[in-house]
Amino acid sequence: MIRGFRDRIGTMIDRGAQHLDIDSSNCICYIDGFRYWIDIGYLKLTSSGLRDPAGFVYMPCLKFMHLEQVVWDTHLDTVISGCPVLEELTLLRDPHDKYKALLVRTQSLKRFRLLPLRNGYVRSRVKCTLEIDTPGLEYMSLGDDHIDSIVVKNLTSLLVVELDIKFVAGFAVHFDTWNLTKRSEIISDFLNGISSVRHMIIISAKTVQAFDHYSKAGMIPKFNNLSCLQAVFRSYLLQFLPAFLQCCPNLKHLLLVVHSGKMDEGLKLTDVPRCVSSTLECVEIQEKLELEEGKMKATSYFLGNSAVLKKLILSRTAYDPRDVLESEIWEKVNKLKKRSPGCEIIIRAMEED
CATH class of the missing domain: 3.30.750 (Transcription Regulator spoIIAA)
Known part of the structure; x- marks a missing residue:
């Protein structure tokens, strides 16, 4: 902790600051003074650390939160639960994150983005499950292939989903069409969980390639509400195009x-x-x-x-x-x-x- 750091933050808040952007650059700066931040509406932490003293999180005005390579001494859902009006959340995981689960549970969230690791060749130390339970969510962007599994629940308001994932975690992992393991069931549940979306953006051909594999196992659901599709296809994947469109009636x-x-x-x-x-x-x-x-x-x-x-x-x-x-x-x-x-x-x- 930088000497006097919390006092400086408190001084800024006392002066009416509502926008806080902290970038610790090359060193981790641990932050544990959240009880001072009741007026903050926008928070961005980069290369920072979060500690969990008793009753440390309550940010009643926070609507926008961006957490980039943050080292946790607490659970994400503890932070989110202290932000009752949070509308937009952006996450970029730290590859050294020790937690096996990231829980995004909130009634207020409207936009959620999971950014890819800056270095695509860096592998997370632990297998991690991301669970998203946000009935008010309207926009979701997923771009991290190092999440082991993604579980979605109650996405009843979802309008737009942006996918840049190949639905596998780690290196040299390939999907076996005929081996419907527990992992395949999780992916099937994920696709069914986003099947009510109205606008889908597939920004990477690797995602379309994954859809091609899973369609051969009958795992792609009907996207009955989908009215707009943006998708990247490699030339050799055009053969899959009619089958994909069959899922978008x-x-x-x-x-x-x-x-x-x-x-x-x-x-x-x-x-x-x-x-x-x-x-x-x-x-x-x-x-x-x-x-x-x-x-x-x-x-x-x-x-x-x-x-x-x-x-x-x-x-x-x-x-x-x-x-x-x-x-x-x-x-x-x-x-x-x-x-x-x-x-x-x-x-x-x-x-x-």
Whole structure:
């Protein structure tokens, strides 16, 4: 503890400070004076430590809390329980955290983010379970692959979920489709727990790859409320696209980011799920694609099968005008069968550097 640190914090609070940001940088600074912080509305701790003296947590005005690589001498739920109006919580775990469970239980929380470890090659010392029980939660972002398991409960208000996880913990761990272990059941429960979400953002192709594995075991639930999906697909995973969309029967908006790479020459998108034929209104395809025969299969698939499609967008990164003329793109697109006569096609060229 820095000499006089708690007194300095108390002085700041007495002067009316409501925003507190403490970064201990290269050394851990333990903090144990929370009873002074009754007026704080925003708290960010980085590389700090939390101690647990009797009755130390009560922050009745705190709405925003950001805890980054904090060393705990207390349980997270003890801290959260002392914040009755907390609305937003961001966590970045310390890899040396000794606790086997992180409990996020609160009625007031609306936004929760779990950030990835700064060094992806650092492994947590203990297996850790994250439990989220937040009936008021509207937005959840998960980006830490070193959590051993994630348990969600009562996410009845969830609107948006952002996933950047591959659903395994540790190194060299692979999912065996035919070995439905307890771990697989936990992941199935997690997916069912977020199945009421309305907007899903999958920001990493590794998450889509995990979905592909689990779908082969019948573990992907129906996302009946999902109306908007943003997902990153590697080219070779496009074969999984119809099966994934089958789980989204009421989807209206799709933003598809396709990573260039080797594509299976035998790729055929033949299955047409309900959302493609009946509900999909807007599709945007991003990333740099060579618009050759076989490389426009995603575009052709949606134009040819979507009866109510209103807009299809090839974004500014969909092609490079230095390599392909816009007129050539239009010529190719106009040859494609279009099931929805009123569908507007928009082509946005990549901006030159």
